Amino acid sequence: MGTNETLLSINRTIFINATFDNYNSDPDRKFIYYNVSIDMPSKIVSDGIWGNKNYGALLSRSTMPVLELQILTIFVITQCFHFVLRRLGFPYFVSQMMAGFVLGPSLKIEALAKFKVMLFPYGSEDVLNLVTGIGYLFFLFLNGVTMDFSMITKTGKKAWTIALSSLMIPTFIGLFVCYSFMGYLQQSLGEFDGGKLPVIVVGHSGVSFPVVASLLSDLEILNSELGRLALSSAFSMDVISEVMRGFGTAVVSSLKLDSHDKGEGKGPKLALITSINYVAFMTLTIVIARPAMRWVVRNTPEGRSVKKTHTSMVILMAILVGLFGVVANQTVLGGVLLVGLLVPEGPPLGSELVKQLEMFNTWFLVPIFVTCCAMKVDVSTPISSELVLVVVTIVVVVHLVKMLITVGICRYCNMPKTDGFCLALLLSCKGVVDFVNDVFLFDSFLMSNETISMMAISVLVLGSIARIGVKSLYDPARKYAGYQKRNILNLKPNSELRVVACIHKPSHINSVKNVLDICCPTTANPLVVHVLHLIELVGRSSPIFISHRLQERLSSGHNYSEDIIVTFDLFEHDNAGTASVSTYTAVSPLRFMHDDICYLALDKLASIILLPFHIRWGEDGGVESTDENMRTLNSKVLERAPCSVGILVNRSSSSSTHQSPLMKQIAMIFLGGADDREALCLARRTIKDYDCNLVVYHLVSSQSEANWNLMLDDEVLKSVKGYYGTIENVSYEKVSIEQPSETTAFVSDIANRHDFFIVGRRNGIKSPQTAALESWTEFSELGVIGDLLASSDTNTNASILVVQQQQMPKSS
Known part of the structure; x- marks a missing residue:
């Protein structure tokens, strides 16, 4: 067979002038032998149609053009499938596998056969x-990087x-049935x-932590109660499975070597030696690698990136450990x-490491690798009814037992059904x-064509059912849509005001503290504050939530909230007996931060959430910086909050580092409506401090008609x-x-008369x-009056x- 001839042989084991006696013990394997002649060395880059008139344009004569065309074809077919399947709720990996089935032997259409032969020349x-495959290797490495191994010690009893x-339990039941x-x-x-049926039992009894984390992120429930419990459970299951799989691989490979030596009785002894080697390999890796990486962290200045040399050393270390793992009869992937x-x-x-490796490996190479694995599978292979019945029964029984156990434990813990x-x-x-692991087992002759x-x-089926089922059944926002009124207007007299105050940056600390000061905590109307420091999750897959009152700290020893803790501890001390402050740190992805905020407000029965505005002003009054991610977060909280929400726009230039004076002149612009009534109730708290002056501007129009809202407004204004x-x-x-123009002129006129404005969003x-x-209106989250005051055209x-x-919630 010349190099200009092609052969599509994805689903067949090929031996080139060689015989492997170790595999001949499997009678169900059909081996095909070929005598192949190829040109060596192979040409990497094509000479082009003008460089060689005979075969310059033939793809099969050059490696790089073939590789590029294969990647492009896989990408196009995958996106075509995903364009349709995502609208039906299917996960992305389904499209990747379907592309592999189309390009592989599963789709047997004669019209496409010649194109497949041209696209995939022999070799x-x-x-x-x-x-x-290198991309998948680093994908597993990054999954290990983003896992928080300290979750093992933090995971609760549930x-x-x-x-x-x-x-x-499912593993025991499945193995018992198989061996019986x-x-x-x-x-x-x-x-x-x-x-080989026990391999199927073990594969379906466990769960992969990266798969669960990816699904939760896709469904945007990573920070929900369900998401946190699923992450903790999946992580524990995955770690236990990996350890068991490591010992199992060592033992089984040793016994297999003994059987190839015609049963000389060395199997148990060899298995023991291999297990000891496995433990020694893990221990030696932990003893050497962990201190080395901690040294890198210690020698990196705070706030600076790790040197490229150090990250390259860590990557090289991962590859070397993976190669050394072969000595303990482990795969390279396990060591990495x-x-x-x-x-x-x-x-x-x-x-x-995530920043350097994630984009190219996780989002480019891995999807192509999944398609390549699917190209090895022939789902059109005729399968005996006995094998189908046995395999389907094992899979159904294992997952049915797992689901019944999980639901039973959740009901015992009083979780909703x-x-x-x-x-x-x-x-x-x-x-x-899971799919790639099955293909590796197939390549290792632990599964037949029919079984794979x-x-x-x-x-x-299982991946699609899980995503579609959870998306349709679980709504993380439903628990925030409470029917109990949690706002300032409906607070009982002489009751405490509960506030959740959010802080992203150091510049927000003093501005939030000033708002709490003008809330004027007293013994008759105490203030309960829950300060939440929000940090973007980078370099890890599991979010964390820390209560500093419980003296919890991050496992890595970092404490990102020290300044916040100190500032609000002093605030509590200065207002002893009238204010209580608790500080928290939430480390989570930006698109899920609203869940942390809303859940804390719901759990602490807060009446209002304070959010910093996304624009920061400089000393000259101009815009210094903007953060669109913060603006998106504020919009999500406004939509889902279980209580009232206040967005704090700080135009003072002194809030970043210095203590700003208590604002004395406070104004409330009242037009009417529920939001203005809520704002007025908050403004009334400021008059308990006789050093503060409150001015209420009631803007009225002769065109306004009498209605129920006007009656409510008059009652509050009394x-x-x-x-x-x-x-x-x-x-x-x-x-x-x-006229509306009079409103603009009025707001501009009073903008410099006061230190602090309270307005309703309306x-x-x-x-x-x-x-x-x-x-x-430029910023809809501020409403018309708030947007006028925050406008760069307003001098204040x-x-x-x-x-x-x-x-x-609206009644149906």
Whole structure:
């Protein structure tokens, strides 16, 4: 066979002028022998059609053009499938596998056969598998890097119980059934298929942590209660499975060597020696690699990136450990994953490795590698009914037992039925890692063509059912849509005000503290504050939530919230007996931070959430920086918050490092509506401090019609109109506004008279005073009046608090 001839032989084992006696013991394997002639060395880059007139344009004569065309074809077919399947709720890896089935032997269409032959010349699959296989190797390494190994010690009893029960009991039942009927199975299915069924049991009893973490991230429930429990359980199950798999690989390989030596009785002894080698390999790796990487972290200045030399050394160390793992009869992937687990999670080392490797390996090479693995599977292979019945029964029984155990434990722990069922689906999910492991077993002659095709189908079915089922059954936002009124307006007299204050950057600390000061905590109306420091999750896959009152700390020894803890501890000390402060740190992905905020507000029965605005002003009054991620977060909290929300716009330039003076002149601009009533109730708390002066500007229009809202507005305004008695530090001014332009002029006129403004958001409320201004609003989250005050055209150094009252669910 010349190099200009092609052969598509993905699903067949090829031997080139060689005979492997070790594999001839498997009678169900059909071997095909070829005598192949090739040109050596092979040409990497094509000479082009002008460089060689005879075969310059033939793809089969050059390696690089073939590789590029294969990658392009795989990408196009995958995206075509994903364009359709994502609308039906299927995960992305399904599209990758379907592309492999189309390009592989599964799709037997004569019209496409010649194109497949041209696209995959003989031997080109090895190059594609090698290049993308390296990507998968680093994908596993990055999964180890992002795992927080300290979760083993932090995982609660519930997660441990679910993990151990859902792993051990299905494994025991499945293996018991297999070995009880082993003789019958080997007789009816053949010695190869019948003897390899325990591999299927072990593969389906466990769960892959990267698969669960990826699914939770895709469904945007990583920070939910269900997501945290699923992550903890999956991590524990995966670690136990990896250790068991390591010992199992060592023992089985030793026994297999003994059987090839014609049963000389050295198997048990060799298995013991190999197990000791495995333990020694793991111990030696931990003793050497972990201190070396901690040295890298210690020698990296705070806030600086790790040197390229150090990251290259860590990557090289991972590859070398993977190669040394072969001595302990382990795969290279196992050693690389072990080194990844030993990398200190998060910044600076973990985040730098993720930054350098994730994009090219995880999002480019791995999807192609999954397609290459699917090209080895022939799902159109005729399968005996006995084998189908046995394999399907094992898979169904294992997952049914796992789901029943998980749901039962969740019910015992008083979890809702729907949440328990969703957790069971998540722990039964299969994905990329599971499918690739099955293909590796197929390459190692531990699965037949028929069995691997059924395993591929089972991965597709279980992965799709898990994603579609959880997405349809679990709504993380439903628990925030409470029917209990949690706002300031409905607080009982002399009750405490509960606040959740969010901080992203050091510049937010003093501005938030000033807002808490003007809330004027007293013994009759105490203030309970929960300060939440939000940090973006980088270099790890599992989010963390720390309560500093419980004296918890990050496992890596870093404490990112020290300044916040000190500042608000002093605030509590200065307001002893009237204010109570608890500080928290949440490390999570940006798109899931709103869950941390809303969950804390729900758990602590907060009446209002304080959020910093996404724009920071400089000393000259101009915009210094903007953060669109923070703005997106604020919008999500406004939509889902279980209580009222206040967005704090700080236009003072002194909040970054210095203590700013307490603001004395406070103004509230009132137009009417639920948000303005809520803002007025908050503003009334400031008058308890006689050093503060509150001015309420009531903007009215002759075009306004009497309605129920106006009656409610008048009732709330009585407290500042002097209806119940004159208050010295409160002023009420009624301002007549007939044209929207008058509103703009009025706001500009009073912008410099006050240090602090409190306004309502009034989202979606139409009024004559602001009707024409809504189309000019730049920041919809601030409302019309808040946007006018925050505009760069308005000359002011005052801070603005825009209040939205709790959004109650609409009755059906």
